[in-house]
Amino acid sequence: xxxxxxxxAALLAACSAxxxxxxxxxxxxxxxGRQYVSLLARQLGMSRPLLHMHLQxxxxxxxxTGSLELSEDGKAVKYFxxxxxxxxxxxxxxxxxxxxxxxxxxxxxxxEKEASLCPPPTPECCSSxxxxx
Amino acid sequence: xxxxxxxxAALLAACSAxxxxxxxxxxxxxxxGRQYVSLLARQLGMSRPLLHMHLQxxxxxxxxTGSLELSEDGKAVKYFxxxxxxxxxxxxxxxxxxxxxxxxxxxxxxxEKEASLCPPPTPECCSSxxxxx
DNA sequence: GTCGTATGTCAGAAAATTCTGACACATGTC
DNA sequence: GACATGTGTCAGAATTTTCTGACATACGAC
Numbered sequence: 625x626x627x628x629x630x631x632x633a634a635l636l637a638a639c640s641a642x643x644x645x646x647x648x649x650x651x652x653x654x655x656x657g658r659q660y661v662s663l664l665a666r667q668l669g670m671s672r673p674l675l676h677m678h679l680q681x682x683x684x685x686x687x688x689t690g691s692l693e694l695s696e697d698g699k700a701v702k703y704f705x706x707x708x709x710x711x712x713x714x715x716x717x718x719x720x721x722x723x724x725x726x727x728x729x730x731x732x733x734x735x736e737k738e739a740s741l742c743p744p745p746t747p748e749c750c751s752s753x754x755x756x757x
Numbered sequence: 758x759x760x761x762x763x764x765x766a767a768l769l770a771a772c773s774a775x776x777x778x779x780x781x782x783x784x785x786x787x788x789x790g791r792q793y794v795s796l797l798a799r800q801l802g803m804s805r806p807l808l809h810m811h812l813q814x815x816x817x818x819x820x821x822t823g824s825l826e827l828s829e830d831g832k833a834v835k836y837f838x839x840x841x842x843x844x845x846x847x848x849x850x851x852x853x854x855x856x857x858x859x860x861x862x863x864x865x866x867x868x869e870k871e872a873s874l875c876p877p878p879t880p881e882c883c884s885s886x887x888x889x890x
Numbered sequence: 891g892t893c894g895t896a897t898g899t900c901a902g903a904a905a906a907t908t909c910t911g912a913c914a915c916a917t918g919t920c
Numbered sequence: 921g922a923c924a925t926g927t928g929t930c931a932g933a934a935t936t937t938t939c940t941g942a943c944a945t946a947c948g949a950c
Contacts, residue, residue: 673899673941676899711846719788894947905937918923
């Protein structure tokens with residue numbers, strides 16, 4: 625069984641997202657469990673804007689998901705989770721993903737495009753998944 | 758069983774090598790079978806120096822192997838093969854690979870270091886695997 | 891109000907990567 | 921010899937990625 629259908633764009637996005645030591649550390653830290661941005665930045669010893677950028681890239685690749693929640697205090701806290709993906713890469717898989725690989729310069733279409741490994745990434749941007757007590 | 762032991766450095770090198778559309782195409786083309794540099798450059802429509810650089814990166818990551826041979830004409834021809842690797846990546850695997858991830862700035866030691874997926878990459882640089890008729 | 895926490899975003903510097911156009915070499919053929 | 925093929929390498933430009941230091945907002949507590 626093939627892994628359903630791995631898009632060339634998704635493969636490229638995933639590999640690009642994993643091609644950075646910081647992002648590997650972030651993903652590894654989130655494998656232990658969800659965490660919110662500020663604390664994660666302190667744990668990993670990096671600035672918040674930097675972590676924010678890396679999380680953006682990981683999220684765009686569909687490797688992590690973020691959800692804005694409310695703590696008991698009423699503070700807005702954004703938690704990030706590692707998506708339980710399982711990415712398998714072989715030369716053959718790469719080859720079969722090539723047809724769906726954007727044309728190097730034809731990518732200037734959808735800046736909102738998200739090449740995720742999982743189909744529909746539930747846009748919870750403005751949702752109220754609030755857990756106010 | 759776990760994939761033996763995936764080094765953080767090897768994981769990072771592999772992902773970095775795969776984080777480029779050209780290199781994905783190269784690897785996909787080599788999945789069909791071995792090919793030599795100049796012809797591959799024509800097939801993929803890229804300049805030879807550029808292809809050379811990408812092949813270097815793929816080889817450094819242990820994803821392809823190159824062997825300099827002699828054609829019937831006596832011309833030196835360098836063939837590249839796709840290594841039959843099978844890379845599996847999950848958040849847990851990333852996490853377990855973190856301890857062997859170089860310290861972001863501690864990598865300034867071995868410029869000859871090769872973070873391959875397979876143990877000993879047979880330095881055939883000066884060998885005479887010549888197939889002269 | 892001020893302070894501390896959380897969030898996000900922005901411009902611009904710094905660094906790494908990508909790419910080109912030379913150049914070098916060797917070999918066989920004309 | 922000149923020409924075509926193959927190889928590799930180099931300096932510098934162009935581009936992308938990475939990173940910092942501001943700045944903005946909102947909320948609760950003092």
